[in-house]
Amino acid sequence: MLCLGLGMASTSVSAAGPALAPDMVQALESLQQRMQDNASESAIDDAKAAAERLQGGNRADRWARALFLQLAATGEARQGRDAAAADLFYQARHIDGVDSDSRQRWLNQEARLRLRAGQTAQGAELLGDWIERHGDDSDSLWLMVQAQATQKQWSQAAQWVDRARRAGDMDADRRRLAASVYQHAERYDAALSLLDDQLQSESDDPQAWRRAAALAQRMQQPGVAAALWEAGWRRGALTGEDDLERLIRLHLAGGTPARAAEHLETAFEQGTLPRDSEHRRLLAEAWTSARAHHKALSAWRALAEDTHAAEDWRQLGELAYGWGEWSTAIEALHQAREQGADAARTWLLEGVSQLELSDEEAAREAFEAARDAGASQAEAWLASLGEGNVGKAPDVDSSPNEVTPQAPSDIDTQ
Structure with a gap:
């Protein structure tokens, strides 16, 4: 609630301005009491009427007029009419003869009321003027x-x-405001430092962890984002299926795919995430990115056997080929072809795999099938077999067709 500082004891009235007649002091104190009790419409109207009657008077009258305007402003503010209250403080502080302290106090009150009324630009300008005159008041x-x-x-x-x-x-609310401002101003290091301080004092607040991780992503530090989310998960601040999904994808994007795979396997065992094709594929991609050969091939096989999809069998075959698992490559490439994968490439890779297993007859049959399917390198492989010099055979791209995980979109910090 906006503090307006409306102390109006008769002694302060006398000290702040010229001496007032006793009946004027009594009228001011009576009206002040009515404002404190109720701030009714009649009391506000009486204050405005008294100020109007004193317009154009002597120095004491002008001072009394300013005080009546202050009382009317107080009433308007208590009725929730902030803009009207600000206008009355404006009038009061512009009356000739008002002392500097009162002018500054009413300037401060007008500024706060205009901000509260949504007159932000004007209120900020007035408040800035007040701060420059009075120093660094925290509030x-x-x-x-x-x-x-x-x-x-x-x-x-x-x-x-x-x-x-x-x-x-700087309390918690101000720390959050400061971090948000720094973030929008692209002063990310300062923002992250503040959020880190907040995490120390509010470690159970899930939004604090989400904001910190989202900020790390915007700073192009996916590894930091993953580490923050992991810490929030371990503390129990981040829970549930959605937060677990985010944790897994952050680890994939942040260069720690093995942790993503471990979380997935634990989730499967505990029933936290369904063992469906989407999550099976995510597990296979995680172990592939981690270059855990045995676990990756096992995961791709389980997925392919579940989906019967040509692309999943092809992925298994390509990986097995790239990692020198020739028997697995031959089986997977055959299955991929059966499901409609590119015959030319799968036959060509199968031929090379058969050669690696020293089965030249099977290799020849595979290269012939690759040639018939349109593989341009097949003739050279067949020629090398005819010459009995496989070592001079053409190269085939042997890089496993790995999936590169994409960074998840920025985390909602609202």
Whole structure:
């Protein structure tokens, strides 16, 4: 709630401005009491009427007029009419003869009311003027941060954050605001540092972990994002199927695919994730990226036997071929071809695999089939067999056709 600082004791009235007649002091104190009790429409109207009657009077009248305007502004603010209250403070502080302290106090109140009323640009300008005159008041500095952020003036907001942090008094809400401002201002290191501090004090808040991981992704540090999500998962702040899926994909993108595969296998065993084709394929891709040959080939075989898909059998065959698992390659390439995979390439790779197993007759049959299917290298392989010099045979691309995991999209930080 906006604090307006409306102390109006008669002694302070006398000290702040020229001496007022006793009946004027009594009228002000009576109206102040009515404002404190209720701030009714009649009390507000009476304050405005009193201020109007005193317009154009002497110095004491002008001071009394300013005080009545202050009371009317107080009433309008308590009724929730912030813009009207701000206008009344504007009038009060522009009356000739008002002392500097009162002007500055009403400037501060007008600025806060205009911000609360949604008059952000005007309120920020007034508040900035007040801060420059009065120094680094922590509450006012953070209010300026919020005002600049509301206007999406991220560079200016970040500068105000720097200043506010030096003034101290940064609670959890302000830390989150500061991190958000730094992030929008593309000062990622500063933002991540703040989020790291927040994680130390709010380790059970799942949104804190999500924001930190999302920020690491925007900084092009997928490994850091994966490590943060892993830490949040281990602490129990991140839970459930969606968070587990995100953890797995972050590990794939962050260069730790073996951890992704381990999480998947644990999830299968515990029934946390379904052992469907989508997750089986993800497991196979994870072990492939980790270059865990036996586990990758086993995972691709299990997937292919489940889906009977040509592409899954071909992937198994290509990987087995690239890793020198010739018998597995021959079997998988045959299955892939049966399911409609490219005959030319699968026959060609099968021929090379048969040669590696020293079965030249089977290799010749495979190369002939590859030639008939349109493989341009098949003739050269057949020629090399005819010459009895396989060592001079043409090369075949032997790189396993591995899947490169894509980085998951930025995490929702809302």
